[in-house]
Amino acid sequence: MDLMQGVEFSHWLFNNYLENKNILVDATCGNGKDTLFLANKIDSNGKLYAFDIQKEAINNTKKKIEEKELNINIDYINDGHENIDKYVNKKIDGIIYNLGFLPGSKKEVKTEKETTITSLNISLDILAKGGLIVIVIYSEHEGGSEEKAAVLNFARGLNYKKYNVLHYHFINQKKNPPEVIAIKKRNGIK
Numbered sequence: 414m415d416l417m418q419g420v421e422f423s424h425w426l427f428n429n430y431l432e433n434k435n436i437l438v439d440a441t442c443g444n445g446k447d448t449l450f451l452a453n454k455i456d457s458n459g460k461l462y463a464f465d466i467q468k469e470a471i472n473n474t475k476k477k478i479e480e481k482e483l484n485i486n487i488d489y490i491n492d493g494h495e496n497i498d499k500y501v502n503k504k505i506d507g508i509i510y511n512l513g514f515l516p517g518s519k520k521e522v523k524t525e526k527e528t529t530i531t532s533l534n535i536s537l538d539i540l541a542k543g544g545l546i547v548i549v550i551y552s553e554h555e556g557g558s559e560e561k562a563a564v565l566n567f568a569r570g571l572n573y574k575k576y577n578v579l580h581y582h583f584i585n586q587k588k589n590p591p592e593v594i595a596i597k598k599r600n601g602i603k
């Protein structure tokens with residue numbers, strides 16, 4: 414078996430390291446692949462929030478979920494994930510970010526390092542103990558390598574007593590395949 418690519422690995426982390434899965438967030442829902450993955454994890458008592466700044470992305474995601482006729486509680490939020498705490502007033506068990514631009518759409522509309530870091534800071538605050546944040550980082554597009562550097566810098570600076578932090582990336586490729594950062598809030602912290 415080949416080593417997992419970034420998106421597959423991000424889902425593997427959720428499958429293996431998510432302790433509770435009542436409240437989940439897709440911070441960049443795009444065409445809805447991650448939202449659908451998360452939607453299959455929660456039950457009828459759970460709640461899923463899907464954010465995107467583009468109406469097109471919200472519509473694509475909504476369509477993908479509605480086709481499956483799942484009995485779940487989901488809020489579609491056409492706003493930036495830097496405003497996450499305006500919409501989510503509960504502790505989050507898991508949150509996924511898939512940084513970059515909407516595949517098949519305008520490359521200029523993309524996640525930006527400032528708003529991504531603002532959002533990550535807020536997400537850490539509202540993450541439950543044992544909770545998981547997974548960030549898939551694409552960096553080939555304009556501004557992507559700066560955003561990647563900012564996210565890596567942010568992740569490296571987290572206190573090891575509070576968080577387990579992992580960086581997964583291939584190191585011998587010509588292009589820059591997506592990289593993954595995982596942040597697990599340790600159970601023992603106050």
Ligand SMILES: C[S@@+](CC[C@H](N)C(=O)[O-])C[C@H]1O[C@@H](n2cnc3c(N)ncnc32)[C@H](O)[C@@H]1O
Nearest residue numbers: 441443444445446447465493494511515523524
């Ligand atoms: C790489 S795509 C996500 C792909 C998606 N996970 C999927 O499965 O199709 C990144 C998405 O982030 C969105 N985005 C950009 N800035 C954002 C922000 N500040 N808050 C929320 N979404 C944002 C873009 O509109 C784009 O749809």
